[in-house]
Amino acid sequence: MPIVRKLTRSGPLGEDDRAAILSLAQDSVMLDAGVAIVADGGPVDRCCALLSGFASRSKVTGEGKRQILSLHVCGDLLDLHGLMRGVADHDIRTLTPCRVAFLPRSAILDLIDRHAAIAHALWLDTLADASVFREWILNVGRRGARTRIAHLLCESALRVAAADPDARSGLPLTQAQLADATGLTPVHVNRVLQALVQERLIDRDDGTITIVDFDRLAILGEFDPAYLGSLAHG
Amino acid sequence: MPIVRKLTRSGPLGEDDRAAILSLAQDSVMLDAGVAIVADGGPVDRCCALLSGFASRSKVTGEGKRQILSLHVCGDLLDLHGLMRGVADHDIRTLTPCRVAFLPRSAILDLIDRHAAIAHALWLDTLADASVFREWILNVGRRGARTRIAHLLCESALRVAAADPDARSGLPLTQAQLADATGLTPVHVNRVLQALVQERLIDRDDGTITIVDFDRLAILGEFDPAYLGSLAHG
């Protein structure tokens, strides 16, 4: 169970803690790509656990420009942030087809009340998210397009690898999604990606991006995985 | 005590909880402007509570460009994020002269263990921080310079007002700091500020910025305080 695996990474859980979590995430649902799981401003009465596929948080400006705030992979809990307040301050949407399990809000709150270890683990999980947000601000605010995209690719690759060590596939992000994640336009992303392919840093086949030379890409992207904490390496 | 006041905003605390917090924050220190309280990559063995003045979180790119991640006012707990991991993933520095109290890490961890209500309140506090981070990503990622600066000014004004309802002073940010917060250059910030003054949206006297017409500035900045949650209004 990927969620238990992820939470255990940040701290120890007792056998009863694990059992309590597992009892919640019973049935799962398959969602199409591009589906909104949570809408900005809407109520959050359940927590969505991502079992497969990619999802994102995003917000939209008054002018309708979308900015992706973070990417999420298998094992991530998607709306802990909104859950505690009961109302979402951002969208959560699938980027690819996704399998998800819904955990009712009341059950989570109950879990927190009764299992201090789980409450602690969930806190650490949200702190890890916050750490990623901070790096994302730096990335979008102060780095040029090449560096910015390189950084994003490095981060995503590591998180995918941590969540699913066997996965050998590339990142299934469209250039428009990449643009929303980096605060650039699809056209510019396209040109940068072409350059990166030219330089043998990445490769592209049929809609997915694979990293050819991680080390050089990390240098270009000024990528230091320290901020990922337990989100890097399994 | 501003810290207790702030934590109470997100949820109820018992009398013993309050007492436990107060017993920690005994003595305080005065710090100059521009001092690093926590350094990126360094150990975090204490939590710093801000009693007066302004502080910021920031990170620096490989090329030495600084990006401010969030501003902090009276009552904020400054390094809860690093505290739980024991190592900081960003700088924390004073922007103005500040009065701070240092709470030892062990004492905080102990507090969390023994007072579930405090642990909960601290979690909510970090969640509120995360919410601000997300809006900040949108701001630097997708908004133009005018909107971006207007948004930042609105947010800062509200947070200051929430922390200290009596305060009538403006924001004591230099244009360079404003530039680091918005991901712009000081030169460009200068020109935008002049335009905003021209349009009677803000005013400047001797290093501080005051908002003349909050409503119009909020429209320009696409500012909706919802994301601030308990950080807005006392």
Add this chain to the structure above:
DNA sequence: CGCTCTGTTGACTAGACTCAAGGCTAGTGG
């Protein structure tokens, strides 16, 4: 008095955006 920091201004540059068109693939319906 000179130094540093902050703010200001002008001239020039460049990185990224906009607009517009066209190609490719997959899916859909006749």
Add this chain to the structure above:
DNA sequence: CCACTAGCCTTGAGTCTAGTCAACAGAGCG
């Protein structure tokens, strides 16, 4: 089986926002 459509990707030309570089003014300070 073939048109038709809708996404996604690609390319080119032109524009513009914001950055760069450089110089200077004023305040505060040792």
